Amino acid sequence: MRFFSLLALAIGASAAATGAVERRGPPPPPPPPGPKKCLKKPDVDFLVAAYKSILTNWTPDKANLIADNGFFDYSDSINTVAGLPTGFPIFPNKTAFVGYESTTPDNIPLVVVEVGPYNCEQITVIWSATFTKVPGGTPSPVRGITVLEGVFDEHKHQWEIQSIKVEFNSINYYKNTGGVCTRPAPPS
Template identity: 40%
Template sequence: MRFLTLLSLSTGLVAAAPNPGFPFPGVTTKSKGTCLWPSDVKTLVDAYVRMLTKWNDADAVYLASDFVDNSDSINQLAGIPLGTPTFPSKEAFIEHQHVQPDNLPITVTHSSPTDCDEIALIWTVKFGIAQKQVRGITILGAIKEDGDWKIKSIDVEFNNIAYLLNIGGSFLFPGQACPA
């Protein structure tokens, strides 16, 4: 079928060919309610960036009721056991933002849907004491809740050594002696 779609596009028979999948292969415009559209992706990515750049309680509306945030990069820095949720609930995430907001000037360098309900982001940020560039990847899981797309999950990993230096921490490379 994909070959026929490509053949029809190359021969100018676009009107006769089925929709090759907007925004995903196999997804027709009639199923808009079940998959993220580019405008939905933009809305959720913008909300995510705002949440980490400068928390505003108004953005909590973009978090699903069963929200969870996972990051071994953060867990390692925070002393949370690896492989466990960093923020197991919407309430825990919001509480963290009230007590210790991230306030990171994140720049998204790439964003695209990876499935009907997932968005992949690549981002960079420079901040803090060392001003080292941190590069990370985030997968936003999305769900339709109360008629609107919301962030159901955040899975994020990044260069946590550069992050550690930016927040005033230090480390030793393997083979280096501990300072006396």
Template identity: 45%
Template sequence: MRFLKSLLTLTLAAVGVSAAAVTPRGPAPVVPAALTRRTHCLCQSDVNVLIAAYTRILTKWDPADAKYLSDDFVDTSDSINILAGIPLGSPTFPSKAAFISHETTQPDNLPIQVTFKGPFNCNYISLIWTATFGAGKPVRGITIIGATKTAGYWQIKSIDVEFNSLAYLLDIGGSFKFPGQ
């Protein structure tokens, strides 16, 4: 019992609430104003909306989904950069306009299947996905979506994605030779 009371005290102290304020016989809990304000943090339904938008954007581009990309959007992927000849560590698509231009003229149309909706916090969502197309080599990737609510609704501010670029290369008709062969 002493352990549970200590754990409760430490937990409440972490959020700034007095343990005495929540004892069963004490007064009603005092909740700091900072905890009662609506914060702009993602909740599970927001996460689901943004993951669905991300999947649609890469699976079958529809210009109507551009609303889910923030004005300061950036996409970064060394997996793509190595295949496209873009310097590693550089943004793949440095702006919303560049991304939309690519999707409009050369849409990816990747059959992405989200296999794991990972942990999320106030502004970031992690997910694991697979896509099998072309030569049929399964491509598995991980994406971190940065989110913002500056437009009054949740949008994708950034995409950081890495995946099996060799399988992807084979699926789009490319080839490679292992070192020493």
């Protein structure tokens, strides 16, 4: 009998040492997620520079500055200039935005006038651009405001633009791109 007791003790000790003893019950809960990544001043500077470079000098590699998932560009000003109904994103995703910039890049001389305020994921940018795309045309100043939303891509280890919400002086922009606007007649 003593042999069987020692044998059972030896088998139990061996199983415990090799990890063969199963734990009963539900698995432990996963560790809590880390703290949310928030924009800091260098991140804000990076995203504002990215936005400016996308609009002033588009190249295909700049698509890496735009979030792959959930990106949109909303602007009733752009919709108005394009002759489209307002109230919806002009570019509902990254593919549409990159496709447009790759075939018809804006390449306007955007000047950042003021940055801020910003919070954990949004940045306000006031900008101006004086240009004309009409041969021999007279450039008119355009002033606008953009709210950029940033998202940190853990795989790329960089901030990306998640959304662009922009409004600007659409009449001057329209004239600078070849549109014609006439003032209404004065009231009688």
